[in-house]
Amino acid sequence: MSDLISIKGGRDGLRMRFDDTADWPALLVQLEQQLTQNQAFFNGARLTLELGERSLDEIQLSELLNLLQHHGVVADALSANARAARNAARAVGITARPLPRYADPPPGTPSLAPESEALLLTRTVRSGQVLRHSGHITLIGDLNPGGELIAGGSVIVWGRLRGFVHAGALGNAEAVICALELSPTQLRIADQIATTPPRGSGPHVPEVARIEQHQIVVESWENYKR
Amino acid sequence: MARVITITSGKGGVGKTTTTANLGTALAMRGARVAVMDADIGLRNLDVVMGLENRIVYDLVDVVEGRARLRQALIKDKRLPELCLLPAAQTRDKDAVSPDQMVYLTNQLRTEFDFVLIDSPAGIEGGFRNAIVGADEVIIVTTPEVSAVRDADRIVGLVEAAEKGTPSLIVNRIKPRLVNRGEMLSVEDVIELLAINLLGIVPDDEAIVTSTNRGEAAVYDQHSLAGRAFLNIARRLNGEEVPFLPLQDQPGVLERFFGIFGRRRT
Numbered sequence: 001m002s003d004l005i006s007i008k009g010g011r012d013g014l015r016m017r018f019d020d021t022a023d024w025p026a027l028l029v030q031l032e033q034q035l036t037q038n039q040a041f042f043n044g045a046r047l048t049l050e051l052g053e054r055s056l057d058e059i060q061l062s063e064l065l066n067l068l069q070h071h072g073v074v075a076d077a078l079s080a081n082a083r084a085a086r087n088a089a090r091a092v093g094i095t096a097r098p099l100p101r102y103a104d105p106p107p108g109t110p111s112l113a114p115e116s117e118a119l120l121l122t123r124t125v126r127s128g129q130v131l132r133h134s135g136h137i138t139l140i141g142d143l144n145p146g147g148e149l150i151a152g153g154s155v156i157v158w159g160r161l162r163g164f165v166h167a168g169a170l171g172n173a174e175a176v177i178c179a180l181e182l183s184p185t186q187l188r189i190a191d192q193i194a195t196t197p198p199r200g201s202g203p204h205v206p207e208v209a210r211i212e213q214h215q216i217v218v219e220s221w222e223n224y225k226r
Numbered sequence: 227m228a229r230v231i232t233i234t235s236g237k238g239g240v241g242k243t244t245t246t247a248n249l250g251t252a253l254a255m256r257g258a259r260v261a262v263m264d265a266d267i268g269l270r271n272l273d274v275v276m277g278l279e280n281r282i283v284y285d286l287v288d289v290v291e292g293r294a295r296l297r298q299a300l301i302k303d304k305r306l307p308e309l310c311l312l313p314a315a316q317t318r319d320k321d322a323v324s325p326d327q328m329v330y331l332t333n334q335l336r337t338e339f340d341f342v343l344i345d346s347p348a349g350i351e352g353g354f355r356n357a358i359v360g361a362d363e364v365i366i367v368t369t370p371e372v373s374a375v376r377d378a379d380r381i382v383g384l385v386e387a388a389e390k391g392t393p394s395l396i397v398n399r400i401k402p403r404l405v406n407r408g409e410m411l412s413v414e415d416v417i418e419l420l421a422i423n424l425l426g427i428v429p430d431d432e433a434i435v436t437s438t439n440r441g442e443a444a445v446y447d448q449h450s451l452a453g454r455a456f457l458n459i460a461r462r463l464n465g466e467e468v469p470f471l472p473l474q475d476q477p478g479v480l481e482r483f484f485g486i487f488g489r490r491r492t
Contacts, residue, residue, distance in 0.1 A: 124421050126383035127376050144379050144419055162419075 004030050007047075007152070007170075009117060009134040013076070014047035020054050028067060035071040040188065041150060041169035043072035045132055048079060052099060055082035058091050065092065118153070125149065125163065134170065145185055151175070164188075173211045182207040182218060192216045228261075228336040231343050231463070232361035234385075236377030238348030240369045241398040241428070244438055246345040247275045248453070251443035252460035254309035258340040261300065263312040263332075265357040266347040267322055270314035277304060277441020278311050287315035290327045296334050305446075310339075320353035332360030341463075350384060358385060364393035365425060370400055370411040379420055394425040396459065401430045402473040426459035427470055428452050 004019040004027055018027055035042050049064070056064070061078075068075055078089040079099045089096035117135035125131060125139060127146025136153035147163035149155050152170040154177065161179035166188040168175030173190040181204040187194045189209065194216035206221040233246045243266075250262040264272035267287065273279045281301050284294035289312075296312075303309035312335070315322065335342045346357035358364055364385045368378040378395070385393045397413050404410035413427055431452035437444040444453035445460075451471070458468045 127380040129383050142419075142421065146376055146380065 005034060007134045009119060009132070009152075012048075014045060014132060014134060015050050016047050017050040018052065018054065020052040024054075024056075024060060028064065031064075032067060035067070035073070038170050039071065040166055040191075041132070041152065044130065045072070046074045046076050048077040049075050050099060051078065051080035051082070051085050053081050055080075055084045056088055057084065058088045061085070061088045061092060065094075124159075127163075143179075154178075175210075177209040178206065178221070180204070180206050182209065187216060189216055194218075228339045228342045229363065230332050230336065230361045231341065231363045231365060232265075232346050232358045233343060233365045233367060234346035234354060234357060234381060235348065235367045235374070236350065236381040237368075237374045240367050240374050242348070242367050243271045243275050243345050244434060244444075245365075245367050245396060245398065245428075245456070246272060246343050247438075248443045248445050248456035249460055249463070250309060250341070250343050251276075251303070251306065252445045252457045253341050253343075253463065254303070254306040255445065255457075256460060256464065257308070258464075259308045259338070260341045260343065261310045261312060261335050261339045262343045262345065263335070264314035264345050265328070265353065266345060267314045267353065268316065268319040269347065270316050272345050273301075273311060273313045275438045275441065276311055276443070278313075279441075282313050285313045285315040286331070287318050287322045290323050290331065296331070320347065320351070320356065323356055325356055325359040328356045329360045350380065354381075354384075355388075358388055358390055361390055364390050365396060366393045366420075366422070367396045367398050368416065368420075369398050370405070370413070370416055372411065375411065375416055375419060382420060382422060392422050394423045395420060396426045396428060397424070398428045399430040400427055400473065405473075425462055426455055427473065428455040428459075429471070429473060 004022045006017045008015045008017060065075055075094060077095040077097065078086065079097050080086055081099050086096035118138060119133045119135060120138045121131065122140040124141045125143045125147040127144055130148040130150065131137060132150045134152040137149050137151040138156045139149065140158045142159040143149060143157050143161045143163040145162045150166045150169050153167065153172065154175045155165050155167045157179040160181040160183065162183050162185065164186050165177050165184055167177045168190040171190055175189055177187055177189065184196055187209050189211050192211055192215060207218050208221055208224040209216055209218045233242050235242050246262055250260045254260045262272060263286065264270050273282060278301050284299035286299065288294040289296050289299045300310040300312055303311070332342060344357050344361060347353035366378050366381055368374045382393055397416055400413060401410055405412045417424055429451045431450055433447055433450040434444050434452050437447060444450045445456050447453045455471055458471065461468045
C-alpha cells in the first residue's frame with residue numbers, strides 16, 4: 001500500500017503494519033492519505049494494529065484510534081513488542097499482545113505484492129456478512145444477497161454471486177470478478193460501479209467482469225479466455 | 227433431558243408464534259411433555275394464540291426476578307395436561323432479562339419436559355439473542371417472500387456464529403397456485419438460497435386465521451391443511467421420516483374457466 005504502512009490479510013482478519021522507525025507525525029499523515037484514498041476498502045473494516053518495536057503513549061494511540069474511527073475503521077487488537085505501547089492499548093480498552101514472530105524473508109528477496117496473498121473460503125456468505133481481504137478472494141460457495149466481498153485483488157466465486165462485490169478496492173483496476181453465476185446486486189472494480197439489469201431465470205454461464213475503458217464490462221468466460 | 231428448540235425468523239409476521247403453538251400442541255398430542263416459552267417480552271402473543279391469556283398470574287420476568295417459582299408461572303393447556311406455557315411479561319421490555327438468566331431458565335425447564343419450544347421475537351437484537359442463547363437447536367420460519375428470505379439468511383449466519391449449529395427451515399404460507407404461475411418464490415428457490423435442511427412446508431390456509439383468533443391450535447382441525455403440515459413437522463422432529471404434503475390447492479372457479487382458454491396460448 002505504501003512504504004511506511006502495509007496491509008496484510010489473513011484468515012483472522014486484516015493487519016495494519018506500521019514502519020518501526022519512521023517519524024510518527026509523518027506516518028499519521030500518510031495513514032490519513034491512505035484511508036481517504038481507499039475509503040471503499042477501509043470503511044467498516046476491523047483490524048489489528050502492528051507496531052513492531054515502536055513505542056506509543058496513550059495520547060499518541062488515542063490520536064491514531066480517532067483517525068481510524070473517523071474513517072470507519074475499528075482497531076480490535078494491537079500487537080507490539082514495546083511494553084509501553086501494550087499498556088497504552090490496554091488503558092484505552094484494546095486487546096494487546098506481543099508481536100507474533102513471522103519469519104521475515106531474508107534480505108534481498110523481492111517483496112511480494114499484497115495481491116499475491118489469496119484467501120480461500122468454502123462456505124456460504126450470507127446476508128449481513130462481510131469478508132474483507134487485502135489480496136484476492138476465492139469463495140467456494142454462494143454469495144447471497146446482502147452479503148459482501150471486498151478485496152484488494154480479484155474475486156472468484158465458485159457458486160452463485162448474488163450479493164455485493166468490490167474487487168480492486170485498494171485501487172487496482174486490473175482486478176476481475178468471476179462467478180459461475182454472476183447475478184450481483186452491485187459490482188465494483190477499483191472506482192467503477194455497475195449494477196446488472198434484471199435477467200430472466202434462464203441457464204447461467206460462468207462470467208467475468210473487468211474494467212475496459214473506465215467501465216465495467218461483463219462477458220462469458222468462453223469469450224473472455226479467447 | 228429436554229430438547230430446547232428456538233423458533234425464530236428475523237422478519238416479523240411470518241408465523242413464528244403460530245408455528246410454536248401448533249408444534250407444541252402437536253408434540254403434546256403425541257404424548258411428549260412440552261413447555262412453550264414466549265421470549266417476546268413486551269409483546270406477548272403466544273398466550274393469546276393458545277387461548278390461555280386469562281389464566282396468566284405470573285410470567286417469565288416474575289420468575290427471573292424471584293417473585294414466583296417456575297412451577298407457579300407455568301400454565302397448563304386447556305386440553306393437554308402435558309403441555310405448559312411460560313408466558314412473557316407484557317409490561318416490561320427485552321432488557322428485563324439477561325442471557326445468563328435465560329440459560330438458567332431453560333436449564334430449569336429441561337429437567338421436567340421432553341421438549342422446550344421458545345418463541346423468539348422478531349429482529350436480531352437482544353431479544354433474539356436471549357431467545358437462542360439457551361437453545362440446542364434453532365428452527366427458522368420464513369414465508370416465500372424475498373424480504374423474509376433475506377432476513378432468514380441473515381439469521382442463519384447469526385445462529386451459526388452463535389455456535390448453535392445449522393438451523394432447519396419451515397417455509398410457511400406457501401400458495402401453490404401462485405408458485406405454479408411463477409408469481410411466488412417456490413420452496414426450491416428458498417432452499418437454493420438458504421442452503422439449510424428443510425423441516426416442513428406449510429400451505430397458506432385461512433383456517434389458521436380462525437384458529438389463532440379462537441385460541442385453538444390448527445392441529446386439532448382434521449380438515450386444515452396447515453394443521454396437517456404442522457403435525458407432520460412434529461413427527462419429523464421426533465425423528466420420523468414423513469413425506470412432504472403434495473402441494474395442490476383447489477383452483478378457483480374463474481381460474482378453471484380461464485384455464486380452458488389459457489392453455490391454448492402456451
